[in-house]
Amino acid sequence: MGHEVAGAQELTAAAPRNRGSLSTFFATKRRTRLAILLSAPMLWLVVAYLGSLGVMFASALWTTDSFTGNVVKTISGDNLHAVYTSPVYWRVAWRTVEAALAVTVIDAIIALPVAFYMSKIASRRTRLFMVVAVLTPLWASYLVKAYAWRTLLAPDGPVSWVFAGHTPGYGFTATVITLAYLWLPFMVLPVFAGFERLPNGLLEASSDLGAKPMRTIRSVVLPMVFPAVAAGSIFTFSLSLGDYIAVGIVGGKTQLLANVIYGQLITANNQPLAAALATMPLIAIVLYLLAMRRTGALENV
Amino acid sequence: MRLPAGLRWTLRVITWLVLLFLYAPLAIVVMNSFNKSRTFAFPPTGVTLKWWHAASHSSGALDALWTSVKAGLGATAIAIVLGTMAAFAVQRYNFFGKNTVSFLVILPIALPGIITGIALNATFRTVFDPLGIGFGLTTVIIGHATFCIVIVYNNIQARLRRTGSSLVEASSDLGATGWQTFRFVTFPMIRTALVAGALLAFGLSFDEIVVTTFTSSPDVQTLPLWIFANLFRPNQAPIVDVVAAVLIVLAVVPVWLSQRLGDDPSSGRI
Numbered sequence: 001m002g003h004e005v006a007g008a009q010e011l012t013a014a015a016p017r018n019r020g021s022l023s024t025f026f027a028t029k030r031r032t033r034l035a036i037l038l039s040a041p042m043l044w045l046v047v048a049y050l051g052s053l054g055v056m057f058a059s060a061l062w063t064t065d066s067f068t069g070n071v072v073k074t075i076s077g078d079n080l081h082a083v084y085t086s087p088v089y090w091r092v093a094w095r096t097v098e099a100a101l102a103v104t105v106i107d108a109i110i111a112l113p114v115a116f117y118m119s120k121i122a123s124r125r126t127r128l129f130m131v132v133a134v135l136t137p138l139w140a141s142y143l144v145k146a147y148a149w150r151t152l153l154a155p156d157g158p159v160s161w162v163f164a165g166h167t168p169g170y171g172f173t174a175t176v177i178t179l180a181y182l183w184l185p186f187m188v189l190p191v192f193a194g195f196e197r198l199p200n201g202l203l204e205a206s207s208d209l210g211a212k213p214m215r216t217i218r219s220v221v222l223p224m225v226f227p228a229v230a231a232g233s234i235f236t237f238s239l240s241l242g243d244y245i246a247v248g249i250v251g252g253k254t255q256l257l258a259n260v261i262y263g264q265l266i267t268a269n270n271q272p273l274a275a276a277l278a279t280m281p282l283i284a285i286v287l288y289l290l291a292m293r294r295t296g297a298l299e300n301v
Numbered sequence: 302m303r304l305p306a307g308l309r310w311t312l313r314v315i316t317w318l319v320l321l322f323l324y325a326p327l328a329i330v331v332m333n334s335f336n337k338s339r340t341f342a343f344p345p346t347g348v349t350l351k352w353w354h355a356a357s358h359s360s361g362a363l364d365a366l367w368t369s370v371k372a373g374l375g376a377t378a379i380a381i382v383l384g385t386m387a388a389f390a391v392q393r394y395n396f397f398g399k400n401t402v403s404f405l406v407i408l409p410i411a412l413p414g415i416i417t418g419i420a421l422n423a424t425f426r427t428v429f430d431p432l433g434i435g436f437g438l439t440t441v442i443i444g445h446a447t448f449c450i451v452i453v454y455n456n457i458q459a460r461l462r463r464t465g466s467s468l469v470e471a472s473s474d475l476g477a478t479g480w481q482t483f484r485f486v487t488f489p490m491i492r493t494a495l496v497a498g499a500l501l502a503f504g505l506s507f508d509e510i511v512v513t514t515f516t517s518s519p520d521v522q523t524l525p526l527w528i529f530a531n532l533f534r535p536n537q538a539p540i541v542d543v544v545a546a547v548l549i550v551l552a553v554v555p556v557w558l559s560q561r562l563g564d565d566p567s568s569g570r571i
Contacts, residue, residue: 034394038402041387041450044379045405049447052420059423071426110319117316121309130320132556137323139504139552143525144545147532148326151333158329184323213304234411242413245510249532258415258511265515271423278419285413 060275071271079276089260093280096257099176100240100284104233106180107187111232115188116221119195120203131192138185146246149178153250170252178246183239187232194228195221230295237288241281257281327549334539334546356543365527372438372513372523373506376445380502381495383446384453392461409448414511417448422515436518444516445509449502456498457491464490497559504555524548 061075083089118130137145152159153167153174160167168174198221206216244258251259257280265274304312334352356362384406390396391403409417425440434440468490472482510525517526528544531537 030394034390034396037386037390037394041383041390041406042402044383044447045408045450048424048443049409049417049420050405052424053416055423055427056416056420059427113312114316114319117312121304121312122316130316133320134323136553136556137327139508139556140327141508141525141528141545141548141552143508143510143528143532144330144548145326147528147541147545148330150532151329152326181322181326184319213308238411238413242415242511244415245529258413261415261419262514265419265422271426275419275423278416281413282416285411285416289411 056275056278059272060279062272064270064272079273080279082273083276083280089277089280092255092257092260093284095172095255096241096281097284099172099179099256100237102176103179103183103240104187104236106176107184107236108191108229108233110180110184111187111191112225112229115191115195115225118188118192119198120200131189134185134188134192142182143245145182146178146249149174149181149246150249153177170250172251172254174250174252175247175254175256178250179240179243180236182243182246183236186235186239187229190228190232190235191225194225194231197228198224227295230292234289234292238285241284330542331546331549334542336539336542352539352543356540356547359540361522361527361531362524362540362544365522365524368438368521369507369524372441372445373503375438375442376449376506377499377503379442379446380449380453381499384450384498384502385457385491385495387450388454388457388461392458393466406451406454410451414509417444418512418515421447421512425516436516437521440516440518441513441521441523444512445506448509448512449506452502452505453495453498456494456501460491460494493562497562500555500559500562504552 059071060079061077063072063074063076063078064070065072114134118127118134122130150170151157153170154160155167155169157167168177202220202224203216206220207213211219242258244256244262247254247256247259257277261274261277264270264277335349387402387406391399421440421444425434425436429435429440468486469482472486477485508525510523510529513523513526517523522530524544528541531541
């Protein structure tokens with residue numbers, strides 16, 4: 001607050017002079033100021049971002065010349081038809097949703113006791129230490145962490161060494177483990193914030209009324225932190241849907257939507273088909289967001 | 302809450318085990334960067350600084366590092382301007398469509414990265430390329446800025462909500478011009494939140510690979526792209542380990558700084 005006080009004193013001294021016509025104009029025209037503030041960010045987000053999503057939808061309707069591989073800009077539903085009638089793509093889509101849901105459930109199961117301990121049991125200092133400890137791995141390179149799991153799960157790696165040769169190997173299970181590891185902080189932090197908002201008085205009231213701890217957890221704690229878990233799940237679900245790196249590193253031959261899309265765009269150079277395929281995770285996340293909106297999760301993000 | 306000692310201890314053990322689970326893979330990478338053998342043999346066969354020396358002379362890694370820094374600075378600069386403007390608009394004004402604006406800001410990070418990547422890729426191909434803006438550093442910066450806006454926005458918005466508008470009103474009542482109020486009241490209030498937001502935005506950009514893959518050209522390689530390209534080359538694996546170890550250690554800096562400057566460590570990333 002020291003800065004503000006000093007600033008205010010300087011200001012009273014400087015106030016009477018120099019009332020430029022431009023600043024008077026801005027001071028009176030609230031609407032104009034709002035319009036100026038909104039113009040640049042909205043221009044960027046609507047034109048660059050929503051516009052891009054529009055171009056993506058449009059390009060899903062284009063085709064490629066089978067001989068030259070160039071994009072042909074004539075409207076055709078062929079790609080969308082091919083994607084949504086192909087049993088292969090549906091199987092990949094279901095596998096991807098399964099992986100995303102598995103990651104979300106695993107992260108929620110791990111995050112609940114950890115966030116509860118951090119918020120309600122740990123001392124103030126331990127709590128701060130733990131928040132920073134959970135936050136820091138988020139900033140350690142994402143790629144490095146996926147790579148670390150490749151090392152951990154290698155045939156002669158540490159997991160195999162600890163469990164005497166038993167490892168899940170590279171594949172679907174390894175992908176789910178790695179993704180659950182990568183996105184765990186995204187679940188712990190909102191759930192922790194949810195517990196912080198839960199008044200201790202409620203827990204005490206519950207036990208004063210004779211509830212045993214498990215009953216309090218089931219009837220008071222869980223219903224109240226559920227929106228926070230739902231908020232965290234938006235991240236774990238969305239991030240898992242869009243990931244092709246971890247699958248590429250620890251997934252072996254596993255195909256998920258994102259790496260199929262990546263293959264179509266980068267390897268096969270079929271941009272229209274990649275765009276058509278990208279509508280699959282888009283529909284999945286929109287459905288998920290609509291489902292989560294009913295839980296009040298979006299206010300907790 | 303009064304819990305039986307057994308339950309308290311169980312929760313404590315679970316929490317510390319989970320923290321161990323979070324750090325064990327990172328520890329393995331750091332350890333591996335000193336491992337004598339070329340492949341990731343476990344347990345390590347011996348200790349060496351050879352790979353650290355090799356990495357400090359790896360021109361590929363150093364070029365990629367420089368590209369990442371440029372991309373991060375560019376994206377952060379755009380995100381600071383746009384994120385701050387949007388935060389002021391949403392926090393200080395009431396208008397129709399306010400919820401839509403905050404939803405739009407969050408959208409680029411709420412949607413899976415592959416969708417943002419494909420969408421931007423489609424636009425750069427069909428709109429930018431004919432205009433003479435090819436894939437390269439510019440397109441990477443545009444892509445990164447799009448999802449970095451929300452980080453600055455969240456930090457500034459939280460600060461504006463916490464500080465309220467009474468000081469700004471007092472300043473106008475005392476006769477300050479709009480510029481003076483900004484210079485002497487508003488800016489000092491949001492300064493640390495700006496720095497925290499900028500650091501986190503830079504960190505996010507520095508680490509991004511999914512959108513980067515779809516917005517970059519073959520000759521513009523950010524550090525994550527370089528790591529990904531060299532991950533499966535046996536000759537480069539030990540150098541990748543060193544770069545990875547450096548990145549892990551550097552990760553502490555933005556968290557520590559933004560935690561000291563920001564309002565709440567858990568608000569660092571949405």
